Amino acid sequence: MEVTILGSGSPLPDPNRAGPSTLVRVGGKTFLFDCGRGVLMRAAAANATAQNLDGLFITHMHSDHTTDFNDVITTRWIMSRGVNPLRVNGPDGIELFAERTLAALENDIGYRLAHHDDLEQGPSLNVNSLNDGAILEEENIKIIAAATDHNPVHPTLGFRIEFDGKVAAIAGDTVPCPGLDRLCKDADIYVQTVIRSDLIQQSPSERLRDVLDYHSDVAQAGKTAAANKVKTLILNHFVPPPPPGQEDVWAASAKEHFSGDILVAHDLMKITC
Numbered sequence: 400m401e402v403t404i405l406g407s408g409s410p411l412p413d414p415n416r417a418g419p420s421t422l423v424r425v426g427g428k429t430f431l432f433d434c435g436r437g438v439l440m441r442a443a444a445a446n447a448t449a450q451n452l453d454g455l456f457i458t459h460m461h462s463d464h465t466t467d468f469n470d471v472i473t474t475r476w477i478m479s480r481g482v483n484p485l486r487v488n489g490p491d492g493i494e495l496f497a498e499r500t501l502a503a504l505e506n507d508i509g510y511r512l513a514h515h516d517d518l519e520q521g522p523s524l525n526v527n528s529l530n531d532g533a534i535l536e537e538e539n540i541k542i543i544a545a546a547t548d549h550n551p552v553h554p555t556l557g558f559r560i561e562f563d564g565k566v567a568a569i570a571g572d573t574v575p576c577p578g579l580d581r582l583c584k585d586a587d588i589y590v591q592t593v594i595r596s597d598l599i600q601q602s603p604s605e606r607l608r609d610v611l612d613y614h615s616d617v618a619q620a621g622k623t624a625a626a627n628k629v630k631t632l633i634l635n636h637f638v639p640p641p642p643p644g645q646e647d648v649w650a651a652s653a654k655e656h657f658s659g660d661i662l663v664a665h666d667l668m669k670i671t672c
């Protein structure tokens with residue numbers, strides 16, 4: 400199993416970090432988890448294309464995780480020969496979200512259908528909402544969804560991918576909770592979005608301080624990793640973004656609680672297990 404952090408950023412624009420999205424290659428399949436800002440640019444750098452994705456998984460409908468959903472839809476549609484339905488899985492509400500995204504694309508879809516005789520229909524999506532505990536199985540690959548806690552954003556999901564005795568957990572935005580523990584149990588790779596609560600607490604911006612109550616901070620990510628006997632913790636989706644060279648400072652408070660490997664993600668970081 401190969402996990403590539405396509406975008407290690409957060410809602411805050413960063414010249415070096417695309418928006419949240421993670422590519423998982425496993426058992427000959429390619430799955431994309433979230434589709435934040437710049438996802439297909441980074442996917443191209445990782446030799447992945449929209450048209451070859453075997454599934455898109457959305458953790459929640461916050462804009463930073465879904466900004467480029469429209470780009471994935473349009474690019475797959477235009478770059479595919481024939482009808483190539485995109486499987487989209489996400490929390491309750493994903494069907495309406497997909498419908499609205501397609502509605503926003505109506506002009507473009509109309510232009511292209513009118514211009515290209517060989518295009519006979521618009522983008523094809525196969526959208527399914529998943530509940531806590533949903534299990535998708537495909538050729539010995541198991542993908543398990545678990546409800547996470549990102550209140551007041553609700554519902555939200557994290558995903559656990561199992562294949563050939565290996566486990567990767569893509570947690571999404573969440574504070575520690577039972578669902579997160581189920582995702583991470585004995586995982587080889589645990590990808591967690593994190594904030595630095597010590598820095599954010601000092602911010603004069605009330606709007607920034609608001610994020611304190613619905614994200615894991617670095618220490619909490621370390622505690623979750625330790626409690627669930629994770630092998631490698633990947634810190635991701637940083638708020639605020641760590642300046643280059645500050646990675647060790649970022650990892651430090653996770654290290655106080657977790658003795659396994661800790662990686663501070665950068666775009667296109669690739670981890671195999």
Ligand SMILES: [Zn+2]
Nearest residue numbers: 461549552572
């Ligand atoms: Zn979020």
Ligand SMILES: [Zn+2]
Nearest residue numbers: 461463464572
């Ligand atoms: Zn986010």
